[in-house]
Amino acid sequence: MRPSRNVGLLLLALSCPRLLHAQWTQWGGPNRNFTVDSEVAPAWTSGGPREIWSRPLGDGYSSILADEGRLYTMKREGHEDVVVSLDAGTGKTLWETTYDSPIAPDMDVEMGPGPISTPLIAGDRIFTVSTTVKLHCLDKRTGRILWGRDLMKDLGAPHLGRGYGASPIAYRGLVILTLGEPGPAVVAFDQERGDFAWKSQGFRPSWSSPILIEVEGEPQLVVAMGSDRAGLDPSTGELRWHHAMPPSADIVMSTPHWGEDQILFFSQAYGDGSRALRLEKKDGRFEAEEQWYSRQMRVMFGSVARIGDFVYGSSGDFGPAFLVGINVKTGKVAWRKRGFGRAHLLLARENVVILDEEGDLAIATFAPEGLTVHARASVLERLAWTPPTLVGKTLYLRNRSVIKAVDLGG
Amino acid sequence: MSALLFLLAAAAESQVPERSEGGQTLRVSEAELDRGAIYYVQPGGDSQLVVRSEALLQKVTVTTSRMVGYLVAPFDLDEEGVPLLYGGAFRVPVASLETAIEGGDVILSGPDFLDSARHREVTFLVTGVSGVRRTHRDDESARYELNLSGTLTARGVAREISVPASTTFMPSTDRTMARMDGDLLVLEGGFSLALADLGIAPKRQLQDRVPREVGVEVRAILTTVSPDKSIDPREDPVRYRKYLRVITLLRDLDDVVGGYRLARELMTEVWDRPEELERLAAALASTEGIRRRDWNVALEASKRAVELTREEDPRMLSCLALVHHEMGGAASAVAWQRKAVERIDPSKAGALERARATLAWYEEELRRAASP
Numbered sequence: 001m002r003p004s005r006n007v008g009l010l011l012l013a014l015s016c017p018r019l020l021h022a023q024w025t026q027w028g029g030p031n032r033n034f035t036v037d038s039e040v041a042p043a044w045t046s047g048g049p050r051e052i053w054s055r056p057l058g059d060g061y062s063s064i065l066a067d068e069g070r071l072y073t074m075k076r077e078g079h080e081d082v083v084v085s086l087d088a089g090t091g092k093t094l095w096e097t098t099y100d101s102p103i104a105p106d107m108d109v110e111m112g113p114g115p116i117s118t119p120l121i122a123g124d125r126i127f128t129v130s131t132t133v134k135l136h137c138l139d140k141r142t143g144r145i146l147w148g149r150d151l152m153k154d155l156g157a158p159h160l161g162r163g164y165g166a167s168p169i170a171y172r173g174l175v176i177l178t179l180g181e182p183g184p185a186v187v188a189f190d191q192e193r194g195d196f197a198w199k200s201q202g203f204r205p206s207w208s209s210p211i212l213i214e215v216e217g218e219p220q221l222v223v224a225m226g227s228d229r230a231g232l233d234p235s236t237g238e239l240r241w242h243h244a245m246p247p248s249a250d251i252v253m254s255t256p257h258w259g260e261d262q263i264l265f266f267s268q269a270y271g272d273g274s275r276a277l278r279l280e281k282k283d284g285r286f287e288a289e290e291q292w293y294s295r296q297m298r299v300m301f302g303s304v305a306r307i308g309d310f311v312y313g314s315s316g317d318f319g320p321a322f323l324v325g326i327n328v329k330t331g332k333v334a335w336r337k338r339g340f341g342r343a344h345l346l347l348a349r350e351n352v353v354i355l356d357e358e359g360d361l362a363i364a365t366f367a368p369e370g371l372t373v374h375a376r377a378s379v380l381e382r383l384a385w386t387p388p389t390l391v392g393k394t395l396y397l398r399n400r401s402v403i404k405a406v407d408l409g410g
Numbered sequence: 411m412s413a414l415l416f417l418l419a420a421a422a423e424s425q426v427p428e429r430s431e432g433g434q435t436l437r438v439s440e441a442e443l444d445r446g447a448i449y450y451v452q453p454g455g456d457s458q459l460v461v462r463s464e465a466l467l468q469k470v471t472v473t474t475s476r477m478v479g480y481l482v483a484p485f486d487l488d489e490e491g492v493p494l495l496y497g498g499a500f501r502v503p504v505a506s507l508e509t510a511i512e513g514g515d516v517i518l519s520g521p522d523f524l525d526s527a528r529h530r531e532v533t534f535l536v537t538g539v540s541g542v543r544r545t546h547r548d549d550e551s552a553r554y555e556l557n558l559s560g561t562l563t564a565r566g567v568a569r570e571i572s573v574p575a576s577t578t579f580m581p582s583t584d585r586t587m588a589r590m591d592g593d594l595l596v597l598e599g600g601f602s603l604a605l606a607d608l609g610i611a612p613k614r615q616l617q618d619r620v621p622r623e624v625g626v627e628v629r630a631i632l633t634t635v636s637p638d639k640s641i642d643p644r645e646d647p648v649r650y651r652k653y654l655r656v657i658t659l660l661r662d663l664d665d666v667v668g669g670y671r672l673a674r675e676l677m678t679e680v681w682d683r684p685e686e687l688e689r690l691a692a693a694l695a696s697t698e699g700i701r702r703r704d705w706n707v708a709l710e711a712s713k714r715a716v717e718l719t720r721e722e723d724p725r726m727l728s729c730l731a732l733v734h735h736e737m738g739g740a741a742s743a744v745a746w747q748r749k750a751v752e753r754i755d756p757s758k759a760g761a762l763e764r765a766r767a768t769l770a771w772y773e774e775e776l777r778r779a780a781s782p
Contacts, residue, residue: 111643271582318591318641319634383643
């Protein structure tokens with residue numbers, strides 16, 4: 001007699017303690033694409049989701065990591081960055097580590113002093129990058145600083161005026177960061193001791209976080225920097241392909257999205273739009289061929305969701321924001337819908353969690369025919385520019401003053 | 411006949427949307443918001459409307475930069491089978507029209523001309539577009555010539571008119587962002603208007619100074635960013651719109667009673683927020699175009715901002731000095747500006763230099779006031 005599926009899962013969970021706690025150890029979640037295999041209820045019994053806990057946090061836009069029952073994020077206090085670890089169940093502080101990170105005289109921090117970048121967990125370590133591009137490695141259990149590097153000083157990394165904003169990524173034993181001119185475009189350090197591993201290219205900087213993809217069996221690091229889009233070998237930094245975009249695509253914040261059909265989706269606001277590149281290997285070389293360009297979808301900073309042949313995202317910069325569905329193969333807009341501010345989308349199986357900058361949270365389904373909002377509530381005060389983190393049915397959110405956990409189990 | 415004209419006017423005016431909450435644009439309907447991209451007129455800056463009145467004994471050029479309104483264009487201009495514009499509406503406050511001749515503004519807004527006491531705005535409702543022809547297209551702009559049909563309503567009289575115009579669409583680029591944020595649309599057009607068609611019949615003594623027809627030129631820059639919206643994320647949008655409303659009432663519509671009532675209400679709301687008190691006070695004291703000023707609100711607000719910041723913030727101190735200066739209190743202006751100069755961080759050379767120059771100006775004013 002075969003054991004039931006539930007018993008099997010329980011045995012599997014008991015034998016692998018880490019599976020008891022779903023992980024969100026980097027920008028964008030498990031696969032860096034804001035997609036998780038979690039079931040959220042499409043409706044709430046009361047006016048909004050049940051609040052599990054809420055507490056003051058402090059300034060900053062860093063998103064929230066979750067790992068083994070703990071949360072990690074960053075905030076700002078005076079001239080210091082504060083890396084903080086919280087109990088995921090209660091929100092209580094487990095440890096805080098501060099380091100000096102004064103705002104440079106030539107920075108413009110009217111949008112806030114940051115930190116903007118989201119930390120990265122790799123093994124028992126957590127990596128953080130400050131607004132002024134100081135990279136630190138901490139012991140994730142204690143918060144003890146293991147090593148640090150000042151990348152403005154050491155490598156000429158730019159602070160982009162408003163502060164460094166991309167989030168680091170791990171590959172094997174490396175931690176990889178995008179920097180940009182006048183420093184190198186991409187750099188990698190050994191996770192263990194912070195030794196310099198490689199540097200590559202000379203692209204202009206951006207706030208867009210890199211992603212790791214696999215093209216025809218080969219891992220590649222995809223970066224969107226200035227008006228350059230490129231794929232690199234994450235072990236060496238060697239250029240695999242490069243696609244130059246027009247100068248209008250120079251200010252890019254949103255994260256690229258990779259599809260199984262080998263289509264890379266990029267979007268930027270400020271006068272540009274969205275583009276799809278198809279990656280192919282021809283005669284042993286990788287090529288990126290632009291499939292289409294459309295000004296009808298201009299994602300400023302939000303995360304997008306891809307469902308089937310469609311990418312859905314929040315389009316708009318200074319003007320009105322629309323939720324837009326666009327066919328990733330043709331670039332044709334399927335629909336656009338008003339009603340939300342600039343928003344992050346998080347795909348949880350068939351449902352999409354929407355969090356807009358006004359602090360409105362919604363559960364919706366997206367289809368080529370249109371958008372159906374099942375539940376909506378105000379959960380944060382504006383400005384909620386930080387994407388939410390979903391672990392199981394618990395959604396962690398923050399704005400520039402509070403952090404909270406809400407139950408999306410219905 | 412006159413009854414019919416009145417009914418026509420009432421119908422046309424009722425279709426022109428009311429001003430928005432902040433007053434710097436019009437309320438766009440849900441249907442229009444869903445239908446296309448909204449391009450909002452950006453009031454302020456260049457003259458948007460020029461009326462040329464050329465009579466035998468007098469030439470007058472009437473201008474305003476306080477026109478508000480919007481046009482609705484397709485989301486995708488290249489989409490086949492859609493019109494270039496779906497609609498639009500404009501309002502021009504009569505109180506904002508400037509003749510640049512002595513007494514001219516009063517005559518223009520008086521009962522014989524635009525009668526602002528009964529009809530405080532001239533409106534235009536777009537009802538159709540025809541003869542669309544694309545005359546230019548490159549990566550950064552597309553220009554179309556067209557005829558814009560609509561209903562012009564002034565002093566309660568509605569007239570159907572057709573305006574030869576051009577629209578130049580300029581998607582946001584580095585070039586356009588240097589001018590203003592958002593995708594831009596430049597509207598240019600002109601037409602002649604017989605004053606008799608609006609029921610204007612100048613009195614005998616003005617007949618040689620007012621022509622039968624005036625020429626009207628429109629040149630407005632519209633953008634997809636609503637002027638009621640601040641792109642500063644620190645801004646509370648509700649209070650920002652209320653602040654705009656105050657300025658709209660006082661400057662654009664010359665509504666002293668409503669404007670200062672709202673200003674006082676806003677001051678109470680922001681009583682513990684020095685930055686917002688300072689902005690309100692500075693705007694009430696120095697915004698150009700406010701014709702009648704009640705100094706009490708500006709003075710109270712700026713004093714409170716100084717009090718909240720314990721006389722330590724040079725910006726608040728400078729604002730209080732400005733209010734005193736505008737009120738004619740030269741000695742107080744000098745005293746408060748001197749404190750502002752003393753509080754400025756010496757490393758901020760530019761700010762210090764500007765504050766000192768202002769102080770020197772106030773001191774000069776004080777000397778002039780003291781001299782016999």
